[in-house]
Amino acid sequence: MTLSAHAQQEIPKAYNHQDVEGKWYRFWEESGYFRPVAPNGKEPFVVILPPPNVTGELHLGHALTAAIEDALVRWHRMRGEPTLWLPGEDHAGIAAQVVVEQQIAKEERGLTRHLLGRDLFLQRMWQWMGTYRSIIAEQHKRLGASLDWSRERFTLDDGPVRAVRTTFVRLYHRGLIYRGERMINWCPRCATVLSDLEVDHQELDSHLWYVRYPLEGEPERFVTVATTRPETILGDTAVAAHPDDSRYRELIGRRVVLPIIGRPIPIIGDEAIDPVFGTGALKVTPAHDPVDFEIAQRHKLPAIDTMNLDATMNAEAGPYEGMDRFACRDTIVRDLELAGLLDHIEPYRHAVGHCDRCDTVVEPRVGLQWWVRTGPLAEPALRVVRDGEIRIVPDHFARTYEHWMENIRDWCISRQLWWGHRIPVWYCADCGRETVPPLDDPMRDPERCAHCGSEHLEQDPDVLDTWFSSGLWPHSTLGWPDDTEDLRRFYPTSVMETGYDILFFWVARMIMMGLANTGQIPFHTVYLHGLIRDEKGDKMSKSRGNVISPDELIQRYGADALRFALLTGNTPGNDLRVSHGRVEAARNFANKLWNATRYVLGQIDGRVDPADAYIPTRPLEDRWILSRLDRATETVNRMLADFQLGEAQRHLYDFIWGEFCDWYIELTKVPRADGVPSPLPVLVATLEQILRLLHPFMPFLTEELWQALRERAGLEGEALIIAPYPEPQPSRRDPEGEAALDLVTDLIRGLRNIRGEFRI
RNA sequence: GGGCGGUUAGCUCAGCGGUUAGAGCGCUGCGUUGACAUCGCAGAGGUCGCUGGUUCAAUUCCAGCACCGCCCACCA
Numbered sequence: 154m155t156l157s158a159h160a161q162q163e164i165p166k167a168y169n170h171q172d173v174e175g176k177w178y179r180f181w182e183e184s185g186y187f188r189p190v191a192p193n194g195k196e197p198f199v200v201i202l203p204p205p206n207v208t209g210e211l212h213l214g215h216a217l218t219a220a221i222e223d224a225l226v227r228w229h230r231m232r233g234e235p236t237l238w239l240p241g242e243d244h245a246g247i248a249a250q251v252v253v254e255q256q257i258a259k260e261e262r263g264l265t266r267h268l269l270g271r272d273l274f275l276q277r278m279w280q281w282m283g284t285y286r287s288i289i290a291e292q293h294k295r296l297g298a299s300l301d302w303s304r305e306r307f308t309l310d311d312g313p314v315r316a317v318r319t320t321f322v323r324l325y326h327r328g329l330i331y332r333g334e335r336m337i338n339w340c341p342r343c344a345t346v347l348s349d350l351e352v353d354h355q356e357l358d359s360h361l362w363y364v365r366y367p368l369e370g371e372p373e374r375f376v377t378v379a380t381t382r383p384e385t386i387l388g389d390t391a392v393a394a395h396p397d398d399s400r401y402r403e404l405i406g407r408r409v410v411l412p413i414i415g416r417p418i419p420i421i422g423d424e425a426i427d428p429v430f431g432t433g434a435l436k437v438t439p440a441h442d443p444v445d446f447e448i449a450q451r452h453k454l455p456a457i458d459t460m461n462l463d464a465t466m467n468a469e470a471g472p473y474e475g476m477d478r479f480a481c482r483d484t485i486v487r488d489l490e491l492a493g494l495l496d497h498i499e500p501y502r503h504a505v506g507h508c509d510r511c512d513t514v515v516e517p518r519v520g521l522q523w524w525v526r527t528g529p530l531a532e533p534a535l536r537v538v539r540d541g542e543i544r545i546v547p548d549h550f551a552r553t554y555e556h557w558m559e560n561i562r563d564w565c566i567s568r569q570l571w572w573g574h575r576i577p578v579w580y581c582a583d584c585g586r587e588t589v590p591p592l593d594d595p596m597r598d599p600e601r602c603a604h605c606g607s608e609h610l611e612q613d614p615d616v617l618d619t620w621f622s623s624g625l626w627p628h629s630t631l632g633w634p635d636d637t638e639d640l641r642r643f644y645p646t647s648v649m650e651t652g653y654d655i656l657f658f659w660v661a662r663m664i665m666m667g668l669a670n671t672g673q674i675p676f677h678t679v680y681l682h683g684l685i686r687d688e689k690g691d692k693m694s695k696s697r698g699n700v701i702s703p704d705e706l707i708q709r710y711g712a713d714a715l716r717f718a719l720l721t722g723n724t725p726g727n728d729l730r731v732s733h734g735r736v737e738a739a740r741n742f743a744n745k746l747w748n749a750t751r752y753v754l755g756q757i758d759g760r761v762d763p764a765d766a767y768i769p770t771r772p773l774e775d776r777w778i779l780s781r782l783d784r785a786t787e788t789v790n791r792m793l794a795d796f797q798l799g800e801a802q803r804h805l806y807d808f809i810w811g812e813f814c815d816w817y818i819e820l821t822k823v824p825r826a827d828g829v830p831s832p833l834p835v836l837v838a839t840l841e842q843i844l845r846l847l848h849p850f851m852p853f854l855t856e857e858l859w860q861a862l863r864e865r866a867g868l869e870g871e872a873l874i875i876a877p878y879p880e881p882q883p884s885r886r887d888p889e890g891e892a893a894l895d896l897v898t899d900l901i902r903g904l905r906n907i908r909g910e911f912r913i
Numbered sequence: 914g915g916g917c918g919g920u921u922a923g924c925u926c927a928g929c930g931g932u933u934a935g936a937g938c939g940c941u942g943c944g945u946u947g948a949c950a951u952c953g954c955a956g957a958g959g960u961c962g963c964u965g966g967u968u969c970a971a972u973u974c975c976a977g978c979a980c981c982g983c984c985c986a987c988c989a
Contacts (some may be wrong), residue, residue, distance in 0.1 A: 188976060336987085354986075362988085380989060430988055443987040504986080517987085543984070549917065657985090688925080690982095710951095722926050722936075726918080728983095730925060738937050743953045752948030803927070803936070818948075905954060 198229035198647050199237045199646040201676075202300060203626050204308065206245035207250050207285045211733055213651060213685040213693065213719070215704040219298045220343060220716040221682060221798060222650050225297060227849035228793050231878035238299065239329050239630055241306040241755040242286050246619035247343060247510055250572040253281050271571050275519070280571045282307075292703065297712050297852045299874065304639075306621045306630045309574070315596060316629035317622050319668055322595035324576075327671075329526045329559060330566070332578075332587065336443045337520040337565060341464035341509040345569040346522055349562060349656055352515050354504040362430065363496035364489055366392060366409035369417050370373050374403070376420065377496050381432025381503060382441070383489065384482040385472045386411065388459040392439040393448055398433050401573040406912060412494045413485065414471050423448050429803055440519050456519055464516050475726035478516070511525045523615075529666040531561045537674050545663065545679045546796050547726040550653060557657050566618045573616030582609035588880030624662030627675035634670075636709055646676045653681040653726055680796055681726050688732035706736050713851035714740035720850065721806075723799045742806060743854050746847070749814050750858045753836050760867040763838035767885070768830065775835045777894035778817040780887040781808065784837050789846055802850055814899060842879050 161726045200222050201450065205215050222238060230236040245895070250266075257277060266274040282288060286307065293300060306313060324330040338347040362383045365375035377391055392409055394401035402418070408417045426435050439449030439456035449456055459469045464483050473481045489495040535558045537543050538551055542854045545551040569575060577595070579588045581602035584660040588610060601608050605608040627646050632641040645667075649660065660679055666707070667675030686692055687699040694700065708716045717739035723729045766779060785808040792801035817839070821832040841862060848855040859873040870876050 306946070378989080382989085425988090427988055434989055437989095441987075444989070445987090447987080503988090553917065560985085584940075654984095690925090724927075727926090732925085732938090735925080736937055744951050745949065748952085750948080755948070765987085799927075807936080814949085850943035902955085 162190055178875060195232075195234040195236060197235040197643055197647075199643045200226055200239070200648050200650065201646055202238060202240045202651075203651045203655075204241040204296075204306075204623070204626065205289050206248055207242050207282045207289070208249045211596060211703055213701065213703055213706075215292075215328045216296055216715060216725075217685060217719045217729070218650060218652075219293060219296045220719045221680070223296070223298050223716075223852070224720065224798055224849040225648060225650070225793075225796075227852060227874065229398040230299070230874070231848065231876060232846070233877065237304070239303055239304045239306070240293065240298075240302060241626070241630060242282075242289055242292070242308070243619065243623060244282065244308045244573060245615065246568060246570055246573040247345065248619075249278065249282070251343065251510060251711060252280055254574075256281070261909055263559075266571065274571055279799065282309075289831065293713060295707055296716065301850070304630070307617075308626075310631075312632065313622055313625070313629045314574065315672075316625045318577050318590070319595045319634045320621075320625055320666065321577055321617070322590050322592060323527065324669070325589045326592050329529060331526065331648040332521065332523050334519060335524070335563075336446045337522055338506060339462070339464065339516045339518050339520065339773050340511065340513055341516055341749065342511050342513040343508060344462060346520060346565055346567065347515065348565050348620075350505040351509050353509040353512075355507050356502055357505050358502050359505075361499040361501040362413065362486060362489075363432065363498070364436075365494045366436075367494075368404070369408040369410050372410075375494075376404065376434050377432045378434045378436040379499075380436055380439075381501060382482070383485045384466070384473075384478050385438040385441045385459065386485060386600060387414060387437045387466070387473065387668050388435065388438045388440050388457040390439055390454045390457060391419050391452065393421050393426050393435045393437050394433055395426040395428045397423065398426070398428045400433060401704065403596075404414060414487060414490060418453075421448075421452050421454075422449065429643075431461065434832045436550050441517055443517055445475050447520065456520065460516065462516065497669050501901045510603055522565050523613075523617075525564040525583055525621075526562050527561045527665070527786055528767040530669055531558050533668045534661065534664040537664065539666070543674050543677065543679060546681065550656060550681055550726060554656060554661065558661060564618075565847065566621050567615040568615075568618055569614075570616050573619060574622055576613040576615050576617060579610040581605060582611065583607040618660055619841055620662055623659055624666040626672050627663055627667055627668065644671065645674050646751055648678045648680055650680040650682065652684060654684060656681065677902050678796075683723070683726055683728040686728050686730050688730050688734075690730055695907065701731060701733075706733075710735075710740040710862075711743060711853070713854045714743050717742065717802065720798045720802050722803070725796060742810065743851060745810055745814060746851075747841075747858065748826045749809075749818060750840060750844075750862065752818060753840050754861060754865050756836060757865045760814065761834055761837045763834055763841055763866075765830070765834035766838035770830055770836070771826070772829055773890055773894055773897070774817065774820040775830075776890035778813065778835060778839055779885055780891050781812050782842055783883075783885040784862055786842070786846060786879045790878075790881065793829075793849075798850075805843075805847055805850070808848070813839060813843065836867075839861070841866075841868065844873060845876055845879050848873050848876075850869045850896070 160875040166232070191772075202222065203218060205211060206886070214303055226236050226238045228432060233305055255268055257266070257269065269277070290302065321330060338352045339348065340347055360381070361379050361381060363377050363379050364386065365377050368376065378392060381387070385797075394405065396402070396405065405422045406420065406422050408419050410417050417522070421437075425444060426433065437445045437448050437454065439446045439454055440458040441460070448454070456470050459466055460465045460478060464478045466476045466478065468474050469483065470476070473484065476484065483856065486495065506517075507513065508515055513756065535555060538545065538554055547556060577590055579599050579602075580586070581588065581604065584605040584607065585606045586602065588599045590599055591702065599610060600611060625633070627649070628640065628644055631644050633638060633640055651659065663675045684692065687701070691697060691699060702716060714736050718731070718736040721730070721735070721739060771779075785804055788804045789801045792798070792804065818836070821836060841859070844862070845861045846854045856873045859876075862868065863870060
């Protein structure tokens with residue numbers, strides 16, 4: 154008989170649970186709701202689910218997160234610890250806004266958010282968000298995630314909004330948030346600034362153009378510069394060389410004439426110039442290059458912005474006004490050549506920044522934006538990891554973390570978007586200065602300018618980087634800035650489990666912000682899992698068309714099979730290839746256990762007391778399986794304590810299939826002599842314990858089988874989800890028995906071998 | 914330019930200072946009497962990337978090298 158559709162696919166019925174205070178709780182179906190068990194003296198085990206973006210449905214990465222976290226949570230819950238696994242969703246600023254912008258453009262050709270207006274557009278965003286929020290919750294329930302849905306949070310809920318406002322106001326008044334004009338990463342397509350982390354550097358084959366700048370007053374003499382961006386010539390305000398460079402020393406202080414537009418610009422000396430690169434002379438474009446911007450600051454050079462926000466050339470570009478930056482590049486190169494000012498061209502490969510959201514080439518430009526001063530926040534965040542107060546699994550990521558934290562740069566947090574936390578800053582129409590709400594009441598919108606008293610205030614139109622609110626997640630979800638019972642009881646949390654790809658984006662920020670706001674670490678352990686790939690090792694993506702959805706796999710093989718497959722052979726920090734074959738193997742294992750249970754159920758004829766398994770007169774095979782069971786119990790607990798979920802699973806798999814099914818069940822079929830006790834209590838005791846051991850990994854199947862076994866054999870307990878997790882008991886260990894039976898199995902295998910060879 | 918990871922059976926991956934190095938899939942042969950063909954039994958298949966070093970003992974620890982991959986990075 155094969156596994157029923159029921160066990161494979163359906164969500165089991167709800168179960169009731171009475172806690173030690175006598176309160177009843179329901180969980181699974183209907184609400185998917187499970188509250189922490191009442192206090193029993195044990196430390197709470199707390200996991201905050203990384204909130205999925207409300208941009209779409211869950212993918213296999215989310216399923217992996219759920220499988221790992223649910224296994225940990227169930228294990229701790231069964232050990233009698235009060236557990237909290239808190240769900241939530243992220244508004245996902247730019248990612249979500251882009252999706253909805255595309256949506257409205259599709260519905261009505263050419264409709265943009267600007268045509269719709271801020272309020273109407275945000276209404277659409279909330280609509281979208283509501284839809285996906287419930288889809289995401291539904292998918293988690295289908296995966297068997299035992300989350301506490303009564304505590305579900307969304308990053309734009311009132312609580313998190315208050316946490317964000319409070320954090321911004323406090324950091325502002327501490328001088329750790331400031332507005333400044335600096336070099337920024339601008340995405341011309343998304344029309345917003347990006348943080349350094351959101352820029353993806355890609356190596357591209359390009360050219361190095363060598364351009365001659367005639368000396369002022371000596372049109373026959375040139376300074377030749379090498380550039381990868383000829384279109385920025387229009388914004389040059391100097392040419393620089395190393396002050397010790399003998400080729401240029403005598404020219405410093407003189408001027409060259411900018412080709413095409415004929416503007417004279419100075420030749421300056423600056424230590425930052427590498428004499429061996431190119432010609433040793435650098436064109437300085439302060440408005441469109443980070444290095445040039447710094448040089449310009451040192452030499453008080455003007456910055457000329459030659460581009461519009463959509464990366465077309467502006468009026469400063471003279472004849473090129475209105476041209477796209479890349480079209481302008483081609484045109485300028487041709488014009489330089491015609492003017493005889495193009496010395497030569499070399500092929501050149503270099504890294505160019507791209508928007509990690511839309512892959513557009515990022516334009517470095519000067520902009521007035523809001524920043525977090527990260528230095529003072531990074532120092533304690535570095536210390537807690539170095540001191541081991543926060544453990545990172547696998548530990549080699551601690552070094553990656555430290556390296557990043559040591560070289561951290563200020564974090565640009567303003568975004569020119571509408572979907573997100575609005576920046577709580579008001580500008581005065583009269584004096585032009587900024588007003589931020591007071592420390593003692595961060596939620597109050599200021600009515601008058603803090604500097605001149607004017608009532609003509611306008612709030613900053615921008616919103617905050619999504620990761621700003623994500624960085625507060627472990628404490629904002631528990632009620633901070635209020636001093637709540639949840640915060641006291643569940644913070645710091647136990648484990649933050651997420652993908653290594655967001656170590657800097659998210660984990661690092663949570664540690665900095667958690668320490669800054671609460672003075673405490675946000676979690677004790679960081680568990681980083683790898684990325685999901687397809688069977689060829691490629692990243693799954695819609696454009697590649699190689700995406701396998703969790704729903705599809707659940708439908709076909711069952712949620713337990715998917716969960717088991719995701720943890721099999723997976724170790725922290727390593728990527729995982731997922732294929733149908735992998736899930737099929739897990740499904741076969743589920744089926745094996747289903748059938749073994751069916752056999753045991755068939756042997757039961759009335760009440761069975763599992764305690765009878767441990768009477769002293771047991772024959773060898775009984776003592777063997779009980780000893781092996783205890784060994785497996787010890788191993789699985791040890792592996793789980795060390796976050797080796799895949800290994801724990803593998804030991805269970807080997808024990809269940811290779812020892813319980815292949816050997817023990819078969820041995821019990823051999824008729825026993827008179828006076829030898831029946832194997833039935835051993836079968837029941839072993840199976841019952843197997844189900845408990847496996848429950849964190851395969852919750853649906855084990856619960857269903859356990860309920861059937863309980864009913865048939867008249868066992869104690871109400872539901873497996875709250876049954877005690879097995880602990881090893883040295884008294885059950887029987888090394889001599891194990892060794893003796895190993896001899897027997899070797900003998901049998903030898904006989905079968907001989908029989909096979911002689912075809913008996 | 915820095916940093917990190919990988920290299921183990923045909924494929925995908927576990928593992929490990931100490932008996933004959935494992936799993937899944939694939940492969941070969943046999944098998945339909947009531948747990949299970951989504952299965953059973955038997956089996957083939959690996960000089961654990963290369964070169965040194967530490968050790969009684971190295972696939973495992975250390976160093977160097979070679980490929981492969983990833984992350985970080987303001988040489989135009």
